[in-house]
Amino acid sequence: ARELDEAGKEGLIVFICPDTGERYLSTTLFSPLARHGLGVRSVTSGCLECLGSPGGGHALFTPGPSLDDLGELDVWRRIVWLDVLARALVERGQDVRLAVGLADMDDRALAAAREAKAGLQDFGQRAREFMLAHAKALGVSDTVLFPLAGDSQERALGLARKLLAKGQAYEKLRSVYFDVTRDKTYGQISCVDTAGMNLGYTVDLADYAKDNPADFTLLKRATLQDLKLGDVIETEWGKVRPSWFLQLAATALDALGSVTVMFAAESHRFPHLDNFCAIWSAGAGVRPMAWMVSQPVTPREQGETVPSLTDALAVAGTGPALRLWLLSASYLKSLAYSPESLAMWVKNQNRLQDAYVSASLGGSGNGVSPQLEQAIYDLKTAFATALDDNLDLAHFWPALFAFAKTVNARAGKMSTDEAALVAEQLLACDRVLGFLDHARLPLAQKSWSREAADLVGRREAARKAKDFVQADALRAQLAGMGLRLE
Incomplete structure (x- = not known):
């Protein structure tokens, strides 16, 4: 173009960029739009x-x-x-x-x-x-x-x-x-x-x-x-x-x-x-x-059958345990039923239940250890990532169970602040997944009625006095109020 111009010749120069030109570059011209939110x-x-x-x-x-x-x-x-x-x-x-x-x-x-x-x-x-x-x-x-x-x-x-x-x-x-x-x-x-x-x-x-x-x-x-x-x-x-x-x-x-x-x-x-x-x-x-x-629920072994919901509930023992099993594999894949696999997820639900109980009972002292703070952050991040990616819970379960293992190992050793943060994060996961059996969660002492607190105190005194007949009678009174001592 410069040579033609120096020779005094006139004309129109057109430069065409095919497509976006990206095939000729080592980097893209335009960044793809980032997808935000649940997909x-x-x-x-x-x-x-x-x-x-x-x-x-x-x-x-x-x-x-x-x-x-x-x-x-x-x-x-x-x-x-x-x-x-x-x-x-x-x-x-x-x-x-x-x-x-x-x-x-x-x-x-x-x-x-x-x-x-x-x-x-x-x-x-x-x-x-x-x-x-x-x-x-x-x-x-x-x-x-x-x-x-x-x-x-x-x-x-x-x-x-x-x-x-x-x-x-x-x-x-x-x-x-x-x-x-x-x-x-x-x-x-x-x-x-x-x-x-x-x-x-x-x-x-x-x-x-x-x-x-x-x-x-x-x-x-x-x-x-x-x-x-x-x-x-x-x-x-x-x-x-x-x-x-x-x-x-x-x-x-x-x-x-x-x-x-x-x-x-x-x-x-x-x-x-x-x-x-x-x-x-x-x-x-x-x-x-x-x-x-x-995808469907299928029997793990050939010749076996998949139980009805009523029968599966009887095997699982609780609704939250069966719910957790129903969520155990991606919905994009078939879910293989066997009594053993359901029993394993019943145990998993109990571990999560125990972790929340450990946290909900509180602790002593203040402050949060950096290790636990990082574990809570990692769990929160893994949960959000899994939900955004087509409810990819199959890749979230290991993170949740590892967190529960950490919490259960520190049962009775957490500070008040740590216990509150752990309970809050587990509840945040439960609000979406529904894995906690709230009917079996302990009632914090501050939430006891005056009558219930009196019965518990009298029962403890009867036990110390080795009056087990009276202790059992007081336990029965608590049961009549819909309360169970563990």
């Missing part, structure tokens, strides 16, 4: 989706168990993991709503109700009560909703009407189907190319009158038995029952208003997730930020 892995992208602060807060949803198998551990594992996600978001100051949908008008629920000779409404209410009681036993937050799909019939019909009005559904022989060919994004949630796939052939097509086997049912015409028992909904298309997909899609919207995270089972990956997306996006303009998929 979960979405099957749609395969990447971590950062759960920011959407308007209206987060709405988390997962399908509940079939009403004929309420104790299915796969589902309860999902519920506990979603509860942890909700708690983690709440700890970060976000508004969170969580619902577990119960489909009470699908074929399995109807068959179970009829076998039990129970009305559908009564059967559904009993199922909901079971879910609430066992969720409480597992330490699931009492803000979690367990709505029955039967209470969302109007929403289900409204979604069907809207999809019909938009031309994305059609009615045929008193049934209503979603036309998947009208949804150009169908299959993208599960990353499935639907072109050329034989979709829809997993059902008995004699029971349906679809234009296309790939189309899925929204409203199914009632059978003679449905009509006889009155298990139907009166509509302009005749007497029908909503499909499992429409039931839960409507229930989620009724209970939460929207859905930001959908957490499903591996068996739901396709076409279930895409069916939900089709209904929500076309029928309500709702599209979740993240679609999470959990």
Whole structure:
């Protein structure tokens, strides 16, 4: 360019930078945007989706168990993991709503109700009560909703009407189907190319009158038995029952208003997730930020079976111990059940319980040792890192158990300040993970009632006097007050 200029020649010089030019440099021109906050892995992208602060807060949803198998551990594992996600978001100051949908008008629920000779409404209410009681036993937050799909019939019909009005559904022989060919994004949630796939052939097509086997049912015409028992909904298309997909899609919207995270089972990956997306996006303009998929609970040894929730609770002894086991492996991996593995996590829960008890009973003196201060900082950092990285608790457990071992080794030797800091950090972890059995935690002496303190003092005096009959009687009085001496 300089030579041409010196020769007196005129012209235009253009320099083109291909792409960003980074391939020609040893360093990048632009630093990638740093991701801050809690991220979960979405099957749609395969990447971590950062759960920011959407308007209206987060709405988390997962399908509940079939009403004929309420104790299915796969589902309860999902519920506990979603509860942890909700708690983690709440700890970060976000508004969170969580619902577990119960489909009470699908074929399995109807068959179970009829076998039990129970009305559908009564059967559904009993199922909901079971879910609430066992969720409480597992330490699931009492803000979690367990709505029955039967209470969302109007929403289900409204979604069907809207999809019909938009031309994305059609009615045929008193049934209503979603036309998947009208949804150009169908299959993208599960990353499935639907072109050329034989979709829809997993059902008995004699029971349906679809234009296309790939189309899925929204409203199914009632059978003679449905009509006889009155298990139907009166509509302009005749007497029908909503499909499992429409039931839960409507229930989620009724209970939460929207859905930001959908957490499903591996068996739901396709076409279930895409069916939900089709209904929500076309029928309500709702599209979740993240679609999470959990792997199942499997027996460790071939030929063995996975117990029900009730049986697993009996083996574990306490809800927090079973909860800890359900969280022991990443939800991205299957959880292998064996009595030995569950027993090991019962011991782990006891170690954590002991560590908190050691700290909650306080200490003497002041000051915090640099070693313990560093251990608390390391635990706090490891916890935040694990939560941000797709709830990676599998890599957090070693740090937590090492911390508990340190605390238990210093039982009775901590200062008042050290004990307070340890208890505070363990409680911070427990608020998200729920591993402490609060019913078994000792009551600080300052919290004793005057009557309880008097009984304890009199019992101690009786023991010193070797009046063990009186001591046992005083212990029984304390037990009658809901207090246990250890």
